[in-house]
Amino acid sequence: MGIELIGSIDAGGTTFKCLLATPERKVLARTRVPTTLPNETIKACATFFRESAATLGGEIAAIGIASFGPLDVNAASENYGTILPTPKEGWSNTPLKRLFEQELQVPVAIETDVNAALLAEMKWGAARNASTAAYITVGTGIGVGAFANSMLLGKPMHPEFGHIGVTLHPADTDFRGTCAFHGSCLEGIASAPAIWDRFGDPAELQESDIGTDVIGYYLGQLCYSILLMLRPDAIVLGGGIMQNEHILSATRRHAGLLNAGYVPFNPETIVSAGQGDEAGSWGGFLLAQTQTDV
Numbered sequence: 001m002g003i004e005l006i007g008s009i010d011a012g013g014t015t016f017k018c019l020l021a022t023p024e025r026k027v028l029a030r031t032r033v034p035t036t037l038p039n040e041t042i043k044a045c046a047t048f049f050r051e052s053a054a055t056l057g058g059e060i061a062a063i064g065i066a067s068f069g070p071l072d073v074n075a076a077s078e079n080y081g082t083i084l085p086t087p088k089e090g091w092s093n094t095p096l097k098r099l100f101e102q103e104l105q106v107p108v109a110i111e112t113d114v115n116a117a118l119l120a121e122m123k124w125g126a127a128r129n130a131s132t133a134a135y136i137t138v139g140t141g142i143g144v145g146a147f148a149n150s151m152l153l154g155k156p157m158h159p160e161f162g163h164i165g166v167t168l169h170p171a172d173t174d175f176r177g178t179c180a181f182h183g184s185c186l187e188g189i190a191s192a193p194a195i196w197d198r199f200g201d202p203a204e205l206q207e208s209d210i211g212t213d214v215i216g217y218y219l220g221q222l223c224y225s226i227l228l229m230l231r232p233d234a235i236v237l238g239g240g241i242m243q244n245e246h247i248l249s250a251t252r253r254h255a256g257l258l259n260a261g262y263v264p265f266n267p268e269t270i271v272s273a274g275q276g277d278e279a280g281s282w283g284g285f286l287l288a289q290t291q292t293d294v
Helices: 038-056 096-104 113-124 186-190 192-199 210-230 245-259 276-289
Strands: 003-011 015-021 027-034 058-067 108-112 133-138 142-148 234-238 270-272
Touching (some): 003 038, 003 276, 027 038, 058 276, 108 113, 113 133, 113 142, 142 210, 186 192, 192 210, 234 276
Parallel strands (some): 234 270
Antiparallel strands (some): 133 142
């Protein structure tokens, strides 16, 4: 037997980010696989893991998947690890956990991408000292994971805060939204595709741009709802959109305006992901460790 390897997949709507690491978190191999059709994407990921393990002379102990959803996370369900009806075309009812187990013949643990990322942020990132926290990803979609009372909330299912209704910004009342299910829900008006549709590249938005204020207005509503419901120690914002610090600042500002002094609120409670773009990958790593004796 060669070196022990832990595999992780951050399964996003645009890309599946795969990595192999030692139990001590030393990354030995990684790749990104475009999210096309399920069979094609899964086979490409499995090929990476098999070939990388062979090259490294190691054996994969387990794989952890931090997946986009909605996802069946009920371990007692016959569909455990299956992607449920989703806006991502072609992926509804894909048994992700089972297919990877068949391909790689190793134990596979699975959780929503936001729940997994939240666990990683609480262990190594921006929510390290939090007992109650939430993680929001803003990318191809919008998802929220929440942790309180020593557990992830929503079990045996998971939250779907990304599809809540929000008050429209006065400068944004004509946009119909991109969500295939709800049109102008939060995901339909503040996710990456929705931002691109009317404001262009989110990374290029400046502090004074109306698009920055519009997106901050919507994400501020989400953060304020979470603040009132959970009273968390940290609300962590991750995903590609949140690499833009102007959007983070606008989100903090609008959450504060909504609060209007009602409950104690420090805008610094809303933070960017300490693990950055790798929060989901390290969340998958943590999930995989639950399947080993590491």
